Amino acid sequence: MKFLVCTVLVLVLVTPSNSRTLGGGFNKVLQFPRELSLENYVLLTPDFTEVQEELSICGWVKIYRTDGNRYWFSYATAGADNQIIFGISAATQYFLDDAMPGPAEKHATFIWHHTCFSWSSASQLEELYLNGEKIAEELTPDNSKVPTGGTVALGQEQDSPGGSFDINQAFGGEIYRLEIYKRKLSAGEISDMYQAGMCDYPASSEDVVVDWEDFLHAERSGEVKEVSAGCSRWDVLKSFVGQEITSSLIAFLERNF
Numbered sequence: 106m107k108f109l110v111c112t113v114l115v116l117v118l119v120t121p122s123n124s125r126t127l128g129g130g131f132n133k134v135l136q137f138p139r140e141l142s143l144e145n146y147v148l149l150t151p152d153f154t155e156v157q158e159e160l161s162i163c164g165w166v167k168i169y170r171t172d173g174n175r176y177w178f179s180y181a182t183a184g185a186d187n188q189i190i191f192g193i194s195a196a197t198q199y200f201l202d203d204a205m206p207g208p209a210e211k212h213a214t215f216i217w218h219h220t221c222f223s224w225s226s227a228s229q230l231e232e233l234y235l236n237g238e239k240i241a242e243e244l245t246p247d248n249s250k251v252p253t254g255g256t257v258a259l260g261q262e263q264d265s266p267g268g269s270f271d272i273n274q275a276f277g278g279e280i281y282r283l284e285i286y287k288r289k290l291s292a293g294e295i296s297d298m299y300q301a302g303m304c305d306y307p308a309s310s311e312d313v314v315v316d317w318e319d320f321l322h323a324e325r326s327g328e329v330k331e332v333s334a335g336c337s338r339w340d341v342l343k344s345f346v347g348q349e350i351t352s353s354l355i356a357f358l359e360r361n362f
Contacts, residue, residue: 133321135280135320136330136331139169140277143272145275145327146258146325147324147329149319152314153254155287158227161221161223161295162191165219168214169215169278171214177191180257182255183266193211194207223289234292239292260329281317281334287314
């Protein structure tokens with residue numbers, strides 16, 4: 106069966122349908138220049154209705170500089186500008202306007218890190234993972250909810266929705282395959298994401314409410330640009346090893362290659 110799966114994959118790649126490119130945001134990185142500017146950002150106003158009581162935010166981040174407290178993700182609402190903030194160390198994370206305890210050591214520069222945050226109101230537990238390992242956790246108050254109607258910014262920390270940036274908090278680096286899920290991912294699922302590597306690109310999940318393509322198509326300002334992640338379509342093939350050949354698998358491959 107594995108032989109047959111490989112045969113189908115090769116046929117898909119070498120037949121005329123290979124003029125298609127892998128769907129979504131495969132191999133497309135958002136790069137924020139090392140030279141900082143308040144004009145370098147991506148803005149998105151997502152519908153957070155489905156993540157008010159449970160969510161996970163996972164992606165790949167490369168940091169260019171560690172001077173100051175620099176933030177690559179922020180979610181701000183009219184009621185509070187620090188609803189969700191992710192920075193260059195565990196000690197610079199905020200959730201529901203509350204700082205999350207964690208090691209102050211800043212992440213290494215110029216290498217890719219897989220970062221993942223997960224939380225549910227039912228468990229009250231928020232957890233932060235770096236490269237598949239949990240590095241921080243905290244309990245949130247009873248009946249906590251993520252408010253809707255806010256703005257997500259990549260590359261800047263918002264002091265008001267969509268603006269009031271601070272150059273001392275601006276981000277220089279790269280972001281890839283950032284996705285927001287409507288449930289709390291397990292430690293095993295997060296570890297599997299990291300172990301699969303940044304060039305693995307699985308089929309879209311029904312749990313994803315904001316996918317990487319949404320960020321790529323969002324409002325983009327300044328010198329933020331798309332660059333290659335250095336991934337090849339051949340890197341994706343390992344996702345299918347051992348899978349049974351089904352009509353849905355073939356349809357996925359035809360659609361994305």
